[in-house]
Structure formats: structure tokens, C-alpha cells
């Protein structure tokens with residue numbers, strides 16, 4: 001395995017993901033507790049993440065001496081490179097200006113990281129994001145690639161098998177980054193690369209059993225893929241110690257609640273309590289228009305209903321949720337770093353402090369496509385696993401302005417038509433997420449001989465690999481006009497349809 005020491009980068013989990021893609025098991029540990037993880041894992045190599053701190057500054061994070069002097073292969077990324085260089089006897093200086101975004105590095109020499117990949121004299125695209133830089137290399141290192149702004153873009157110490165990269169190989173904007181990390185894991189650390197999702201399943205099952213013991217777990221189903229996969233996995237680990245509670249907030253897509261109930265009760269025979277709480281949610285949302293207020297109310301109410309059910313069931317010390325990594329990273333900041341809250345996610349932000357149940361979140365380090373792979377591994381039906389992501393707060397955040405039962409019904413109908421057309425056109429799997437948004441804007445139209453004054457509906461479809469960045473999907477000609485016509489003809493209350501071309505960033509996928 002590989003230990004990833006986290007210095008607080010926004011993208012540390014992407015490093016873990018790249019290592020998993022190379023077929024190697026990895027764990028992430030914050031630099032503060034890395035020694036403990038190191039002793040337990042006995043890894044064959046260590047990767048040091050980037051981070052928001054500045055090496056020359058007093059009190060900035062360091063790698064423990066135990067790990068630094070263990071004699072294992074190491075790869076330092078960005079802050080990780082700088083801190084390694086500093087601790088091994090080189091110098092790092094505060095930069096006056098930074099280097100951010102796409103850059104090209106020139107390969108000046110060979111090294112094990114480049115095996116079968118890069119050769120001397122080539123130039124390759126990488127993603128830079130740094131302020132400080134290494135000004136004097138620690139003894140034993142030699143530069144093997146440079147960019148105009150970073151003379152030590154990649155450095156290597158072949159004897160100690162320690163490497164450093166000033167750029168981020170883990171992000172997609174470094175096209176060969178995954179291969180560089182795979183080379184580190186396999187060629188440098190000598191790992192075989194035969195780790196699979198089946199092993200992840202077994203490892204998580206063992207972890208869940210160890211955490212829960214003979215305790216009882218209640219799992220909140222949201223209706224989406226994530227919580228379903230979490231529930232099935234947990235059920236496999238602890239069987240009847242798990243009870244699922246499906247808090248139906250009435251903000252689901254058309255037919256979804258029924259699907260979840262039949263899948264759990266029928267297919268898996270997992271104990272399921274189905275609570276119809278739509279009236280509670282909708283009455284609480286009356287008059288609420290602020291997106292964060294909606295999210296917080298739904299998150300809090302979800303937990304309230306949950307706690308009540310938990311009390312009825314009795315004796316459960318654990319609450320399970322299908323929280324994914326992107327939910328975590330956009331909601332919390334790590335080690336006080338500068339990562340800001342973009343949106344309070346349903347799964348995390350709404351959790352009231354008073355909760356006295358411990359959390360079981362077996363998918364916390366996974367990305368969506370990895371959850372799907374795990375779901376397939378667990379035998380969930382393909383149509384279910386392949387379903388587009390759906391946010392915890394449901395349709396409420398697709399109805400800017402006030403949410404009412406009537407507006408939910410309008411949106412549900414329009415959304416179903418849109419998805420139906422996407423499926424018939426064979427485009428469903430090419431799209432990461434497609435949905436309709438009901439706008440609080442009315443416009444004038446003409447239908448037959450009459451004037452209409454009805455709502456505008458926005459259509460959105462994006463491609464993405466992890467939900468953290470996204471691009472608008474380009475439909476084939478004729479598709480959108482056909483959908484617009486059907487919706488306007490079939491859904492009363494909508495008389496105009498528009499398409500959203502915004503990418504993420506600067507937009508987000510959902511409108512609220």
C-alpha cells in the first residue's frame with residue numbers, strides 16, 4: 001500500500017483516486033497523525049500532498065522524522081515537494097508572485113517516473129498552483145524537468161528513490177499525471193497494481209464491523225445511488241443490525257420513491273421504514289427563498305425526522321450516510337486552510353451538533369464513478385446504479401424562489417419528459433447529470449388564440465468525471481426544440497423553455 005500524508009490540499013483525495021486507478025491500495029492520513037497510520041499500514045511508499053501553508057513560515061506543517069527517515073520511496077507534490085526539500089537540507093523561499101494554471105515543462109533527463117512515458121527533450125502539459133518555490137535543491141536531488149517559472153518542476157534522487165513535483169499530477173489538467181503516479185506506485189515502490197473494487201468492498205466490510213461491533217445502525221436513504229450503495233454494503237457487513245429509514249421529503253423525481261422501496265424490500269430484503277414526511281418538509285419550506293436557508297432547513301428536518309424514527313426503533317448508536325468525497329470537500333475546510341464553503345451539503349452541513357449518534361460513512365473517500373463501480377460489485381441493478389446523481393435536498397434546490405407542492409409537481413412532470421427524451425435518444429449514459437429547473441419568472445406567450453402568462457423552465461445537462469468540474473452537454477440538433485415543444489404542450493404552467501450553457505466553474509451544477 002501507499003500512505004498519503006495530507007497537508008490540507010483541496011485535491012488530496014484525487015491523489016488517492018489516481019493511486020486506486022493504478023490498482024494500488026492507499027490511505028490518507030493528516031500530517032498530524034501520519035505516524036500512527038504509517039505504523040499500522042506498513043506502506044511501501046509515501047506521497048506527500050500539497051497544502052495551503054507556506055514552508056518558510058514559522059510553525060508550518062512538517063513531515064515526521066519517523067516517516068522522513070524510514071528509507072521508503074517518497075513523492076512530494078507541491079507543498080509536499082517543498083517540505084521534503086527543506087527537511088532534507090535545501091531551501092524554499094516565499095514567492096513574490098505565484099504560478100497558477102496550465103504550464104509546459106521540458107523534460108531534461110530520464111528517471112524512473114518517466115518509464116514508458118516521457119523522454120528527454122519532450123514538453124508536457126501540467127497544472128501549476130503555487131506561490132513559494134524551491135530555490136536550492138537538497139543534496140542528492142537533480143532536476144529532471146523544468147518550466148519557465150519552476151526550474152525544479154520535477155526533481156529526483158534515484159538513490160533514495162525520493163521525487164518531487166512542483167505541479168499537481170493528480171488533477172485532470174495534467175494529462176499524464178495519473179501515469180506518473182502509477183509509475184511511482186508500481187516502478188518505484190514495486191507494487192503490483194492488482195488491487196480492485198472487490199478488495200475495497202472486503203476492506204470496508206471489515207472496517208464497518210470493527211467500528212460498529214454489535215451495535216445497531218440506522219441508515220438514511222435519500223433515494224439516490226449513494227445512500228443505496230452505502231446501505232447495501234453495510235447490510236452485507238452487519239446484516240440485521242442495520243435498519244434503513246427512507247425519509248421521503250416529497251422532493252424526489254417522478255417514480256423514484258417507489259423504486260427505492262421495491263428495491264430494498266423486494267430485491268434485498270433489507271428492513272426498511274418508509275416515512276412520508278412531504279407535508280412537514282413542504283410546510284417548513286413555505287416562504288423560504290434563500291438557497292442556504294432551504295438547504296439548512298432540509299438537512300435539519302431530515303435529521304429531526306430521522307432522530308424520531310431512530311428513537312422509535314430504539315437502541316441505534318450509529319447513523320449511516322452515503323456521503324461522497326465531493327460532498328465533503330465542498331462543505332468543510334481542512335486544517336483551517338483556505339477552502340471556503342460553496343454550498344452546505346445536505347449530508348454534512350445540516351447535521352446538528354446535538355446528534356448523539358456516531359457516523360458511519362463508508363463512501364467518504366470515493367468519487368461518483370467509483371461508487372457506481374462498487375454498486376455493480378454489490379449486485380445493484382445497472383439502471384439503478386447508472387442513474388444520474390440527485391442532490392440530497394432534491395427538487396427544492398431546482399425551484400429557485402418559493403417551493404410549493406404545485407411547483408414540485410410541475411417540475412416533476414417536465415423533468416420526466418426531459419429524461420424520457422434523453423433516454424429514447426440513447427444519450428442518458430453520455431451525460432453526467434440532466435435535469436430541469438423551474439424558474440420564478442413568468443413570461444408572456446401565445447397558445448392557440450390566447451395569451452399565456454406562465455413560468456420559464458430551464459434545462460441543464462452536463463458532462464463531468466467527478467462533479468467537481470463540469471461542461472454543458474451539446475445536444476444533437478433538433479433535440480432541444482423537440483423537448484421544449486413536448487414540455488410546453490404537456491405541462492401546464494410552463495410556456496417557455498431555455499437551456500443552460502454554463503460550465504463549472506464558474507457555475508455550479510445545481511442552480512442553488
Ligand code: XMP
Pocket residue numbers: 327330343344345346347389390391392393433467468504507508509510511512
Ligand atoms: P454543485 O451544484 O455543487 O453539485 O456543482 C455537484 C454535485 O453534487 C450534487 N449535490 C448534492 N449532493 N447533497 C448531495 O448528496 C447535496 O446537498 C448536494 N448538492 C449538490 C449535485 O447534484 C452535483 O451532482
